[in-house]
Amino acid sequence: MGESLKRYEALAHDLAESIRCGVLRAGEKLPSVREASARRGVSASTVFQAYYLLEAQGLIRARDRSGYYVVHGTATMPPEPEPPVHIDPDSNVVDVSSQVFEMLESIRQREVVPFGSAFPDPALFPMAKLGQVMASTIRQLDPWQAVDDLSPGNAQLRRQIALRYQVDGMAVTPDDIVITNGALEALNLCLGAVTRPGDTVIVESPTFYAALQSLERLGLRAIEVPAHPREGIDLAALARALAQHQPAACWLMTSFQNPLGSLMPEPKKRELVALLARHGVPLIEDDVYAELYFGANRPAPAKAFDTQGLVMHCGSFSKSLAPGYRVGWAVPGRFFRAVARHKLSTSLSTSMPAQAAIAAYLERGGYDRHLRALRHELSVRQGQMMAAVGARFPAGARATRPAGGYFLWVELPGEIDTRMLHRQALAAGISIAPGPMFSSHPRFLNCLRLNYGHAWDMRAEAAFARLGGLIHAMC
């Protein structure tokens, strides 16, 4: 069953790619189920499942008795944002914390519809199963585990994480891994290991606000390099920034970037790693959405192309398995020792029962089955929200079409200030993440990030209609 699930997803992915890059154009008819089945060498049921998925994603639509047609590009789907204008990036002192903290407060209220949330829908995770595993693990736990699990962390868990890298063809061993209190701590430890106050650090623009907050806290200056909404950071602009400034590090999300959802193609990742290596600049690679791909395979991280040990790869189980457990990790390459010690002297170790439970869960199997179901559900929810953007937002609104993760980035037409929209929406019980949260400059005023990871139920639909109404009124 796991097998056929994977096959139909692979097919759906290929077709979605063909649609996205224009090989299959709007209004075009898809091959019949019989044709596709023969051509691909898969069962008719696999094709049916793939078509159902694409339909749920809003990419194709069935017409009575005549088959499936591509809807992409029609009125129901908003166009993608334009690539960024090439401006030369400048370094900037960071001061975003207040607006971010206010925003975070608002999404903690359960009665608020969480379009602005950074967190995945907790209902998507096997919390009960994890609880069972934790319960049986904790009862067998050797008390000395508390000492054994000190940084770099639980050996069994590091082995399980290393295994997943190895399956993807990466030579990461348990001894390369430091377990952390979530990816956020991993990223902060990596940043602390390679910077000194006053240094400059390159980030994307727009970028994850927590990166800006970390820079702010450590007294670092940000150099924001524009990112392409589909393919990530602009390498030419990055090259100029590297030549002009002497950055201490570069902090990027290479796959399903928050907030854009952009995915750097593999050749671009390879080029990125080579470029940074020429300048001797470490890359802090935030890869927390790595497992949430809608395609056939996990996209390789930049770390896969790292021959110098300069890429500090950070991952987490918070978005893929166990939100709230606070278990993440870093593979800090040549900075391993600094990061492991840094961890020891800032928080000693990661919670022992959480480490042990996740290690035991991974060992038992079932993680990949859970992930397939999770990805499927997220890709369906993306289609639902994308269609709603097309239907409810004004013409001229643009939205990214991420191939993974659970964020849309929307550009609104005209002079709309999404900070004002945020306040109005919140008064109506709806949260959004306004664009200016994602930059240390006053940029992205007309943009917002939407979380499509929560259930698309009547409440969400009504809230989205209301949000659309507020935007129309502001136009």
Place this chain on the structure above:
Amino acid sequence: MGESLKRYEALAHDLAESIRCGVLRAGEKLPSVREASARRGVSASTVFQAYYLLEAQGLIRARDRSGYYVVHGTATMPPEPEPPVHIDPDSNVVDVSSQVFEMLESIRQREVVPFGSAFPDPALFPMAKLGQVMASTIRQLDPWQAVDDLSPGNAQLRRQIALRYQVDGMAVTPDDIVITNGALEALNLCLGAVTRPGDTVIVESPTFYAALQSLERLGLRAIEVPAHPREGIDLAALARALAQHQPAACWLMTSFQNPLGSLMPEPKKRELVALLARHGVPLIEDDVYAELYFGANRPAPAKAFDTQGLVMHCGSFSKSLAPGYRVGWAVPGRFFRAVARHKLSTSLSTSMPAQAAIAAYLERGGYDRHLRALRHELSVRQGQMMAAVGARFPAGARATRPAGGYFLWVELPGEIDTRMLHRQALAAGISIAPGPMFSSHPRFLNCLRLNYGHAWDMRAEAAFARLGGLIHAMC
């Protein structure tokens, strides 16, 4: 039963105090059980239990048929260290990490006898019971808890912690508390909230090496103020340091300091708070050993005398209930908001299952019963190691006699370098914590910290004899 346990411990504590301050002198006979019972209005069995405890602590000894006598001051008990010489403290760049990390590596090996360990004996904690509570808690956990438990943390747990403050007469509410990944994170968050790189911070001398590491990592300068082996930091020297330097903060352990085991008397704590308030200097109060008192009551922290919100009180369950769970907290006074936000942007939240399990354990009751047994056991083990110091170490060795915690601080006679002793001992499978770990200056060369919290079994006794032999050979 809980009641009588407390009563005999109170009696033992009073007698121990009388012995420590010289009211009962070496060789003096204690009142007979009948006399003491009548005089104190307690049962004979309570007196017996108190005498057994004092005997186990090595403070009194039974002579056949004639009763109990004070042994303090005889050959079996080493004298206390001298108070520190009054030197004016100077600020210093901190660079202790390498020796500390090497030391930490050595104590992680289970085959090494852990006299140098900073960790309590894991066998002293109700790990199985905690596991049970966690198992039943985790199965009922609402998935949304992951969002609810973001900094400042689990509301139920903050309520339970606030209750314990309130029982001690302190007006701490749940809204004053930030849950952290252990006390070490709490301390680091507090330090980060009130300092900027280049600032100076006052610490004790000797001081807990993790404080020095935190200063080092944040680019802060340390001002080490001498501490009295029994009563903590020298207030006159502190006053001079405050007048001379403009420190950004003061980081102290006011009860059962690591490494000295010193306990600041309450009037001194009150004076400390008033002195710092006059200078407007925040006190970061590391109070992780607070629950490990051998006396009748928990010593009041400096926080109890804080009327300005300048004391940032940090606690933990790692030494008293749940090592490895990594659950601690800060009560940061007027810096609450900064610390809570700082936590949110460095590690988001503390592991949800660990928070929930400890909250549920505290709610069920049984914590105080566990603590009484824990304190009893530690006080007995202190006596055992103290007697071994007297018997095995050379004449002229001095040792502190802490009224709580699980560390002895030993001063060896002559020119012994405990870093060399550390290497020799480690080769023999024994760890110690050499004095120079506890200062940014080359001080305390002839000192060492010993952990008496582990079982005093044949292995420990043999190792202690071996350690004594090594010291004799170095004399």
